[in-house]
Amino acid sequence: MDDKTPASDDLGATEREIITTRLEKAEALRALGVNPFGNGVTPRHLAADLHARYGDAPVEEIGRAPGAWSVAGRVLALRSFGKAAFLKVRDRSGELQVWVKKDKVGEKGFEIFKLLDVGDLVAAEGPATRTRTGELTLEAAHFTILTKATRPLPEKWHGLTDVEQRYRQRYVDLVVTPGVREVFVKRARMVSGIRRFLDARGYLEVETPTLHKAEEAGGATARPFETHHNALGLDLKLRIATELHLKRLIVGGFDRVYEIGRIWRNEGIDRRHNPEFTSIEFYQAYATHDDLMQLTEELCRGLAVEVTGGQVITFQGQDIDFTPPFPRVSMLGEAARALGLTADQALSGRGLAEALARAAGGLSDKAEAWKLAQAGGKTPGEAVAVAFEVLCEPKLPVDRPVFVVDFPLETSPLSRRRDADPRLVDRFELFAAGMELANAFSELNDPADQRARFEAQVKAKVAGDEEAMPFDEDYVRALEHGMPPTAGEGIGIDRLAMLLTDSPSIRDVILFPLLKPRE
RNA sequence: GAGGCGCUAGCUCAAUGGUAGAGCAUUGGCCUUUUAAGCCAGUGGCUGUGGGUUCAAGUCCCACGCGCCUCACCA
Structure with missing residues (x-):
């Protein structure tokens, strides 16, 4: 040839x-x-x-x-x-x-x-x-x-059905597979809708570093990617969250900031996870997590209408009604109830290990039962979180987005303690279609408390928790200058796009998902 | 990381362990209102890779690669 x-x-x-x-x-x-x-x-x-x-x-x-x-x-x-x-x-x-x-x-x-x-x-x-x-x-x-x-x-009638080829040769997929182009048009409309929503409320869009020094790579529980800067001879990590830099900007006086950007987590790949994905995090001074719940309801409802044309969307055959207010489910309350304890018993750890063992014994799924039994050795707050995940999360309503509230302190190292009960934090997560879509809380702005939380993280890391956060001394220093009372939230853009485009896999809403090279 | 399923022509799919086929595309011919256009005639294969069993392997066995699903981890 x-x-x-x-x-x-x-x-x-x-x-x-x-x-x-x-x-x-x-x-x-x-x-x-x-x-x-x-x-x-x-x-x-x-x-x-x-x-x-x-x-x-x-x-x-x-x-x-x-x-x-x-x-x-x-x-x-x-x-x-x-x-x-x-x-x-x-x-x-x-x-x-x-x-x-x-x-x-x-x-x-x-x-x-x-x-x-x-x-x-x-x-x-x-x-x-x-x-x-x-x-x-x-x-x-x-x-x-x-x-x-x-x-x-490809053939005019059947087109490309081999999903591997569709992802590897997205340019062909976009030409011949019906609906693919529309998914990404909708995703773009969703992202610009988020920008308009926040811009209209006085938020400033900013960009913070994606290359983090080892001590900066916190803000979430995840393992980072590692890289290296040659000229500086400096090992760096790709950011796993935008949180800590955005809150530095709150200290600096940008009272309302957001960043839509790529973050990287060096973890498994499946239908809901791609190693690089897009998050939006936004922070609002002089607001609480209650304010953000309302904001989230308005934002999600608005996006549902803008992208799908209505407040009731369909995801994989299931109608999900985004009409506010979204139901609230108490993590502490539901977990305690499933364990047959009062909330106070669960949080104080009284009878907790026994209740966990009892609940584990009633489970047919061995992996889940093991997870539950293991939680007996953790702090009460961590155990409550595990119990909720195993016993309650599968039972969340499926026809509405749901706010999970009443999070224990131990699983929330950057959240402000609740005044009424310092064992809890003012935090919520938004769930829909079995996925965590958003995570938000009133921000911890007490530098001494933040220092203690970081110390606990470092201890956990030493004890083998690879996802524990590093101690970010400069972040604590920023808090020492005074961060106004603030609430912040992060939303997984890709997952929201899955929901609003009725896409079963995150790869369907990412133009070029990561795949292993061939041969 | 574990288990299950898949990988055959450019594409979509067939083929009891016994000569690898079809449709679309493509090539040549006919056609100035079609909607997956039509009719006629052709071309096109190292069956993901490497081993094995067998007289004979796309098919059975083993290993590997890539993908998808489920689980684990996670957002």
């Missing part, structure tokens, strides 16, 4: 033939004076412009004002009849049928057309009409090929 064919050794004969033929057509186009990879052609219209102009107008009405339209896009289907053909052309706005006829486009235009393959990018100009089958159509007076596609698209 000649040296113009890409990676010839890897090609089967069929594919080689297709590519070779298309490259020959590209040469033939050059012979006709058409650059098969030219540029400088700007269409004056979009497919949607014609649909908007004519709507359902009958052919006679279109004929009275057929216009002079100019569009460009990718050919998705080609039905040819010798001296005429119908093309399905798609641009960023939608699809439009283009009718190429020899007597309209002329000898040369038709010579160009004969070198067309499905997948090529073309430009067409001419009046609008409606064909006998009723489809709005651009009847080409001028036709040319702008870009020769040298590889074929």
